[in-house]
Amino acid sequence: MDDLTGFQRDLLYVIAGADQPSGQTVKAEIESYYRSDINHGRLYPNLDTLVNKGLVDKGQHDRRTNYYEISDDGRRSIDERQQWEQQYV
Template identity: 70%
Template sequence: MYDLTGFQRDLLYVIAGLDEPHGLAIKEELENYYEKEIHHGRLYPNLDTLVDKGLVEKGQRDRRTNYYTLTRRGRREIEARQEWEEQYID
């Protein structure tokens, strides 16, 4: 997780919190959090990076819609990050 950007970490948390979200659902969640538009050119390459790193799995709902889920490794990385953060936050 140390080699991810903050945006990529946020993607992991959003994917973990939703049930097999598609790209637009992830985009909407992040836009609500960041309070600004997230462009497709930023979103999808970062999702692909998480897939390439083995943290996220991409499935296909139909010809146009993909969904994303955390892998076991992705879940472990989030849990390890939370444990690390708890050392510093009371």
């Protein structure tokens, strides 16, 4: 997880806390946290990065809507991050 941006890490946490969210669901959650609009050009390339790194799995709800789901590696990365944070918080 040390090679992720803060934005990518936040996306990973949102996905981990939801049940197969769509990109739009992730977008709404992250916009709520950031209190600003997140455009598609920022959101989807960062989601693709998480998929390409094996931290998130991507599937299809239907022909138009994809979903995202935390992978085992993604869950492990979050657990390791939280253990590391506990040393300092």
